Amino acid sequence: MKTKRQIQKEATRKLILDAAYQVYANEGFSATTNQIAKAANVSHGTIFVHFPTVDNLIICLLERFGSEINEHLHLLSEKDESLETFLAAHINVLICYEDFYKRLISEINSLPQEAKYVFINIQSVVSLHLNQVIERDKEQKVVKEIPMHIIFNSWLGLIHYYLTNNYLFAAGSVLTDHKDELILNYIKLIRK
Amino acid sequence: MKTCIACGMPMKKESDFAMGDTSKEYCVYCAKEDGSMQSFEEKKQSLINFTIKTQGLEETVAEKAVEAMMRQLPAWKTRF
Ligand SMILES: [Zn+2]
Numbered sequence: 001m002k003t004k005r006q007i008q009k010e011a012t013r014k015l016i017l018d019a020a021y022q023v024y025a026n027e028g029f030s031a032t033t034n035q036i037a038k039a040a041n042v043s044h045g046t047i048f049v050h051f052p053t054v055d056n057l058i059i060c061l062l063e064r065f066g067s068e069i070n071e072h073l074h075l076l077s078e079k080d081e082s083l084e085t086f087l088a089a090h091i092n093v094l095i096c097y098e099d100f101y102k103r104l105i106s107e108i109n110s111l112p113q114e115a116k117y118v119f120i121n122i123q124s125v126v127s128l129h130l131n132q133v134i135e136r137d138k139e140q141k142v143v144k145e146i147p148m149h150i151i152f153n154s155w156l157g158l159i160h161y162y163l164t165n166n167y168l169f170a171a172g173s174v175l176t177d178h179k180d181e182l183i184l185n186y187i188k189l190i191r192k
Numbered sequence: 193m194k195t196c197i198a199c200g201m202p203m204k205k206e207s208d209f210a211m212g213d214t215s216k217e218y219c220v221y222c223a224k225e226d227g228s229m230q231s232f233e234e235k236k237q238s239l240i241n242f243t244i245k246t247q248g249l250e251e252t253v254a255e256k257a258v259e260a261m262m263r264q265l266p267a268w269k270t271r272f
Contacts, residue, residue, distance in 0.1 A: 074202040117260035127246035149248030
């Protein structure tokens with residue numbers, strides 16, 4: 001059993017993480033802890049009771065974000081899914097977190113080293129699923145002879161290019177607008 | 193939903209679990225042929241190889257990323 005105090009502590013922690021997620025999505029990772037405290041409606045000091053440093057806050061937030069994506073992707077993907085279904089699932093998950101994810105991929109190089117490793121692990125979940133689908137397609141000889149990492153990086157490169165240059169391609173959500181086109185043509189590129 | 197204690201994968205279907213046994217705490221990918229859980233070193237190496245194969249990462253980067261991930265998992269808490 002959790003004590004009342006523990007429950008309270010976890011609730012505040014969640015409140016801060018939720019606020020940080022929103023503030024970083026809107027303002028980017030240079031947003032201050034003051035802004036986050038304000039959004040969470042807690043005192044500035046409270047943040048540091050739960051997260052000793054800003055880096056620690058960012059890392060915890062990314063870890064939570066990673067496990068959400070992980071679960072979400074796992075629920076959407078089926079055992080014998082097609083390449084189309086998986087790619088659509090990936091884009092649909094990202095659409096749910098689009099503003100935050102856009103900030104993350106644009107600013108990842110300026111984030112702490114540890115955050116970069118968390119970011120790699122978020123992508124590992126995607127590459128795990130994609131790898132399963134591609135291995136099956138390779139057995140059926142419908143995919144070109146391209147190394148797995150190039151298949152994966154090309155997909156990520158494509159959607160990241162559209163995301164980071166959103167303004168070139170859409171007035172609103174670039175993934176929503178271009179989802180079908182990107183999936184269809186990416187598949188044409190890698191299929192025999 | 194249960195998640196694998198050794199790699200963090202969510203386990204929802206029977207086939208996600210080691211030996212298809214839903215009472216197990218680890219997944220089908222973390223089990224050895226006899227059904228027991230892979231050791232720390234085995235798991236670490238296989239995750240590194242996998243990351244390199246699927247994402248093309250440089251070896252030391254892959255190793256650091258895998259360590260960062262394993263550090264979070266209940267099965268390996270004592271290794272860090
Ligand atoms: Zn596992």
